[in-house]
Amino acid sequence: MAFLQALRNFFVPAAARRITVVEPAAQTEYCVAPLTPGHLNEVLYLNFRCFEDGENYNKHTFSYLLSQPNALCFQIATAENEMAGFLCVLVGDNRIAHITTIGVAPEHRRRGLAERMLAELDRSLIERGITSIVLEVRVGNTAAQSLYRTCGFLITQQISQYYNDGEDGYLMVKALADEMEPNDISRLYEPA
Numbered sequence: 243m244a245f246l247q248a249l250r251n252f253f254v255p256a257a258a259r260r261i262t263v264v265e266p267a268a269q270t271e272y273c274v275a276p277l278t279p280g281h282l283n284e285v286l287y288l289n290f291r292c293f294e295d296g297e298n299y300n301k302h303t304f305s306y307l308l309s310q311p312n313a314l315c316f317q318i319a320t321a322e323n324e325m326a327g328f329l330c331v332l333v334g335d336n337r338i339a340h341i342t343t344i345g346v347a348p349e350h351r352r353r354g355l356a357e358r359m360l361a362e363l364d365r366s367l368i369e370r371g372i373t374s375i376v377l378e379v380r381v382g383n384t385a386a387q388s389l390y391r392t393c394g395f396l397i398t399q400q401i402s403q404y405y406n407d408g409e410d411g412y413l414m415v416k417a418l419a420d421e422m423e424p425n426d427i428s429r430l431y432e433p434a
């Protein structure tokens with residue numbers, strides 16, 4: 243098992259897990275595009291750069307997400323075709339979309355890229371008749387909570403010790419259809 247884990251993480255140098263000084267990237271155009279299995283190594287590397295706290299997904303998990311028919315995955319890329327952000331969602335049998343991960347490279351942050359990916363997600367889900375989105379976020383991750391609030395999500399519950407290190411999570415929900423109430427959505431959804 244240890245060998246397999248080492249093999250999975252082969253393409254991710256340990257140094258990539260620590261962010262020191264962040265030099266903003268040069269201004270460029272960005273474009274939202276599908277994230278496919280061909281992007282596996284690139285998204286894995288970016289994910290390690292985005293999540294420094296060890297809660298990041300490994301190669302196996304991304305490989306699973308990128309190959310699931312009920313998953314929707316996007317990237318946002320620069321004009322030079324460099325991946326600047328990613329977003330993955332799983333749609334459950336209850337037709338609730340669950341954001342499993344979202345990240346933007348530190349040097350591309352605060353340029354509205356996460357907001358653009360979430361807007362593209364809304365459009366794609368509405369086209370598929372999906373009426374609600376849920377996600378979990380660490381109580382200490384105020385940056386992400388602020389993003390989600392900006393994009394129309396509301397906190398409906400605090401989930402005790404949701405994360406491996408014992409930190410609580412918030413369940414945040416967003417209704418894409420007028421008839422859905424945030425509290426109804428959170429009742430329909432069972433956090434994993």
Ligand SMILES: CC(C)(COP(=O)(O)OP(=O)(O)OC[C@H]1O[C@@H](n2cnc3c(N)ncnc32)[C@H](O)[C@@H]1OP(=O)(O)O)[C@@H](O)C(=O)NCCC(=O)NCCS
Pocket residue numbers: 292293344345346347350351352353354355356357358378379380383384385386388389390392
């Ligand atoms: C959270 C994250 C995805 C935001 O990406 P981003 O592209 O920088 O976000 P945006 O530029 O689209 O931000 C849109 C709005 O969200 C809010 N926001 C985003 N980052 C914020 C921050 N660090 N502090 C406060 N508000 C923030 C702001 O309202 C912002 O609008 P503004 O810049 O006009 O004020 C990014 O910081 C990240 O990758 N973090 C590490 C991974 C992570 O925590 N993912 C979420 C796990 S639940």
